[in-house]
Amino acid sequence: MPPKRKAAQADTDEYESQEEGALSDQETFDKLKQQFDVVAMSKRARATHAVDAASFLFKKCDQWDAHLKPDHANRPLWVDDAGRIILESFNPLFLEAQKFLITIAEPQSRVSRIHEYTLTAHSLFAAVSVGKSTAEIIKDLDGFSKTALSPSVVTFIEKSTSSFGKAKIVLKKTLSYIESDDPAILQKLLRDPTIAECRADNTDGLIHEAAPKIGAMAIPGTKMAAGANQLAQPAGDMPQPSDMMASLREEDEEEELAQVHSFQIKSEERERVVKRCQDIGLPLTEEYDMHNDTVNAKLQIDLKPHAQIRYYQEAALHKMFSNSRARSGIIVLPCGAGKTLVGITAACSVQRSVIVLCTSAMSVVQWRAEFIKWSNIDPNDIAVFTSESKGRFPRNAGIIISTYTMITSTRNRSYDSEKVMEFIRSREWGLLIADEVHVVPANIFKKVTYSIASHSKLGLTATLLREDDKIEDLNFLIGPKLYEANWQELAEQGHIAKVQCAEVWCQMTPEFYQEWLKPSSVQKRALLSIMNPKKFQACQFLIDYHERRGDKIIVFSDNVYALEKYARKLNKAYIYGDTPQAERLRILENFQHNEMVNTIFLSKIGDTSLDLPEATCLIQISSHYGSRRQEAQRLGRILRAKRRNDEGFNAFFYSLVSKDTDEMYYSSKRQAFLVDQGYAFKVITRLEGLDKRSDLAFYTPQDRRELLMDVLLAKDADADEEKIAGDMFGSRFASSGGKARKKNGARRMAGTLSELSGGQDMAYIEYNKSRNKDLKTKGIRNDFIRKLNRGVINAKKAANKG
Numbered sequence: 001m002p003p004k005r006k007a008a009q010a011d012t013d014e015y016e017s018q019e020e021g022a023l024s025d026q027e028t029f030d031k032l033k034q035q036f037d038v039v040a041m042s043k044r045a046r047a048t049h050a051v052d053a054a055s056f057l058f059k060k061c062d063q064w065d066a067h068l069k070p071d072h073a074n075r076p077l078w079v080d081d082a083g084r085i086i087l088e089s090f091n092p093l094f095l096e097a098q099k100f101l102i103t104i105a106e107p108q109s110r111v112s113r114i115h116e117y118t119l120t121a122h123s124l125f126a127a128v129s130v131g132k133s134t135a136e137i138i139k140d141l142d143g144f145s146k147t148a149l150s151p152s153v154v155t156f157i158e159k160s161t162s163s164f165g166k167a168k169i170v171l172k173k174t175l176s177y178i179e180s181d182d183p184a185i186l187q188k189l190l191r192d193p194t195i196a197e198c199r200a201d202n203t204d205g206l207i208h209e210a211a212p213k214i215g216a217m218a219i220p221g222t223k224m225a226a227g228a229n230q231l232a233q234p235a236g237d238m239p240q241p242s243d244m245m246a247s248l249r250e251e252d253e254e255e256e257l258a259q260v261h262s263f264q265i266k267s268e269e270r271e272r273v274v275k276r277c278q279d280i281g282l283p284l285t286e287e288y289d290m291h292n293d294t295v296n297a298k299l300q301i302d303l304k305p306h307a308q309i310r311y312y313q314e315a316a317l318h319k320m321f322s323n324s325r326a327r328s329g330i331i332v333l334p335c336g337a338g339k340t341l342v343g344i345t346a347a348c349s350v351q352r353s354v355i356v357l358c359t360s361a362m363s364v365v366q367w368r369a370e371f372i373k374w375s376n377i378d379p380n381d382i383a384v385f386t387s388e389s390k391g392r393f394p395r396n397a398g399i400i401i402s403t404y405t406m407i408t409s410t411r412n413r414s415y416d417s418e419k420v421m422e423f424i425r426s427r428e429w430g431l432l433i434a435d436e437v438h439v440v441p442a443n444i445f446k447k448v449t450y451s452i453a454s455h456s457k458l459g460l461t462a463t464l465l466r467e468d469d470k471i472e473d474l475n476f477l478i479g480p481k482l483y484e485a486n487w488q489e490l491a492e493q494g495h496i497a498k499v500q501c502a503e504v505w506c507q508m509t510p511e512f513y514q515e516w517l518k519p520s521s522v523q524k525r526a527l528l529s530i531m532n533p534k535k536f537q538a539c540q541f542l543i544d545y546h547e548r549r550g551d552k553i554i555v556f557s558d559n560v561y562a563l564e565k566y567a568r569k570l571n572k573a574y575i576y577g578d579t580p581q582a583e584r585l586r587i588l589e590n591f592q593h594n595e596m597v598n599t600i601f602l603s604k605i606g607d608t609s610l611d612l613p614e615a616t617c618l619i620q621i622s623s624h625y626g627s628r629r630q631e632a633q634r635l636g637r638i639l640r641a642k643r644r645n646d647e648g649f650n651a652f653f654y655s656l657v658s659k660d661t662d663e664m665y666y667s668s669k670r671q672a673f674l675v676d677q678g679y680a681f682k683v684i685t686r687l688e689g690l691d692k693r694s695d696l697a698f699y700t701p702q703d704r705r706e707l708l709m710d711v712l713l714a715k716d717a718d719a720d721e722e723k724i725a726g727d728m729f730g731s732r733f734a735s736s737g738g739k740a741r742k743k744n745g746a747r748r749m750a751g752t753l754s755e756l757s758g759g760q761d762m763a764y765i766e767y768n769k770s771r772n773k774d775l776k777t778k779g780i781r782n783d784f785i786r787k788l789n790r791g792v793i794n795a796k797k798a799a800n801k802g
């Protein structure tokens with residue numbers, strides 16, 4: 001038997017001998033998995049020790065005392081027996097250890113001096129998928145660790161990694177197969193009732209065929225690509241002719257004999273199979289050997305010579321493309337760090353048809369423009385599939401950019417849309433790029449993977465965060481997390497802006513707090529906290545301050561009642577779900593180009609559905625509940641600031657909270673992710689000079705009383721979070737009782753109070769006209785800006801047509 005087969009046989013024997021005790025192995029694996037689930041541990045701890053939720057994290061770890069290595073001070077890691085890893089960022093070996101940990105573990109928290117990681121089955125799965133062997137992982141982890149690794153950690157690593165890579169999920173002519181070079185593995189899988197149920201045919205046998213050859217590759221835009229030829233083996237190491245013939249013959253023999261075995265599964269059951277395989281400890285890899293794909297046409301695309309990808313983009317792409325194959329998975333980079341270019345480079349590496357899915361039609365336009373900016377693709381080869389444009393590409397290979405909604409919504413599909421969908425369904429795609437993948441609900445993504453037969457998938461996101469624990473699903477639907485960048489590091493290097501985060505505590509005024517303390521509905525209390533006059537003044541004060549500094553400011557309010565009140569009173573333009581498209585565009589374009597429009601107010605429509613221009617200051621006045629994802633996403637709006645490389649430049653992120661109300665609790669919950677990314681939230685309890693400003697709104701007791709009356713007269717529904725029609729992403733965390741606002745429905749009675757009290761509120765009347773209308777009627781004053789805006793609109797129209 002030739003060596004390779006012998007090895008395969010040995011593997012099988014080993015596997016089968018393990019299988020004799022399969023039940024206990026499985027049990028051990030499950031137990032270990034449970035043991036290593038820190039989230040579940042913390043939930044359990046909370047349930048059993050209701051007093052506090054954190055002390056269990058600081059329990060004494062016996063093994064640390066017993067096995068502290070003599071030179072522990074030089075080593076940067078603590079690894080406890082549950083797989084939690086603490087990394088000292090001040091240790092000389094920090095950078096090396098960090099590089100290693102990013103590959104094998106999940107970053108949990110990266111505050112300035114101490115970073116925390118966790119070993120999970122997924123992270124180890126990802127580590128092996130990028131070429132780390134079990135022995136290497138254990139050796140390096142032990143090498144960096146101050147103590148000897150506990151046996152449970154070693155067993156967990158061994159168990160999680162040993163079965164990895166034994167079976168793959170592959171696509172052939174748009175059909176899905178489970179493939180392995182060891183038939184025993186497939187037989188074992190087929191003995192599992194869930195997997196057997198998902199099999200596409202009823203036969204017992206397997207399909208046998210010759211194994212494909214493996215090629216070599218370089219990622220475009222990297223140094224390696226630039227000198228790919230020179231990187232071939234140096235002449236001294238080249239085998240001599242006689243050796244070469246012998247090795248070629250050997251290769252030939254192996255090629256003749258190397259076989260792969262497979263069985264077909266139902267495409268619609270793909271996720272179930274992937275999940276089941278993971279659960280039984282035989283995770284499937286999804287790899288695409290594009291260089292040997294002779295079925296799908298090659299796409300003519302390469303990066304333009306000026307495109308030089310940055311080191312972290314290259315690191316992320318290497319995780320995807322080592323081994324000359326494309327491996328499916330998720331790349332996590334902060335907003336503004338250049339996820340689009342990562343996606344485009346991946347497309348240039350795969351060089352087969354690509355489908356890109358975005359969350360909004362605006363992003364579709366952006367992606368198209370970026371493809372043209374960074375690559376030499378013929379623009380005709382890029383088709384856009386949105387409600388306005390139903391393009392297909394003319395040649396055999398091309399790119400389609402669309403939205404999740406277009407691909408998944410089946411209701412009222414037009415004839416043209418159905419034709420494009422047929423076009424998409426009937427072909428194989430080399431790469432599926434899923435943008436903003438963390439906001440896509442799992443059921444939507446399941447529909448996507450069912451409609452689109454893609455050989456590889458790349459998920460792009462800034463945060464793998466969801467409040468509903470559904471993030472795990474992405475592991476089955478796309479693949480493991482391949483790379484996650486360190487936000488602070490990128491900020492230090494000027495790739496994203498440095499941000500000063502502050503929580504501003506606003507005292508409730510006595511009259512507002514008195515009402516707040518009364519037994520009233522949750523909604524009323526929420527409105528009282530948001531409309532607290534001191535908060536209003538703080539907002540006005542900060543806007544003034546930052547406008548004077550030349551900042552562009554976005555004020556976020558999830559509550560539309562407050563949004564309108566604040567924006568109108570301060571004479572600023574605002575956008576919420578019901579703002580017509582043309583008005584939205586006009587406001588955003590003015591914000592971008594018009595020096596007179598430096599502040600805009602946005603509802604949560606700004607989180608996912610708008611292409612927001614760059615801002616340098618964010619102020620949150622109301623945010624429902626503790627969504628860490630939304631907080632991170634909003635911070636991302638200012639990370640792109642172009643002035644980030646100016647000496648001492650900082651962007652600003654303020655959260656205004658009414659003191660001693662529920663807002664304080666939610667605010668700290670929301671900050672958790674950013675704190676873990678190393679952002680320090682300063683608490684500002686007093687804004688210097690605010691009390692002396694008689695020009696601020698609600699300065700007089702009379703004004704404040706009138707505002708209070710107004711709030712008390714408001715309906716409870718006014719406190720509900722906005723629900724945005726057709727927004728499949730943003731509404732996941734909406735309050736269940738929230739009702740969609742009808743178009744122009746809930747406009748509150750302007751000037752009610754003056755009418756009720758019989759008094760005249762001059763200030764209120766003066767500012768009560770909407771700045772939105774102002775922008776519309778007066779239009780844009782500056783000729784240059786007008787031209788520019790016309791250009792932008794025309795370009796967008798042209799892009800949509802294309």
Ligand SMILES: Nc1ncnc2c1ncn2[C@@H]1O[C@H](COP(=O)(O)OP(=O)(O)OP(=O)(O)O)[C@@H](O)[C@H]1O
Nearest residue numbers: 308309310333334335336337338339340341462636
């Ligand atoms: N390697 C690079 N060289 C030069 N410019 C780059 C590079 N990578 C990204 N950029 C630029 O950085 C900016 C931000 O990139 P991009 O919009 O892709 O970020 P992002 O991570 O997708 O952000 P968001 O999540 O906010 O959409 C863009 O102007 C882009 O052209």
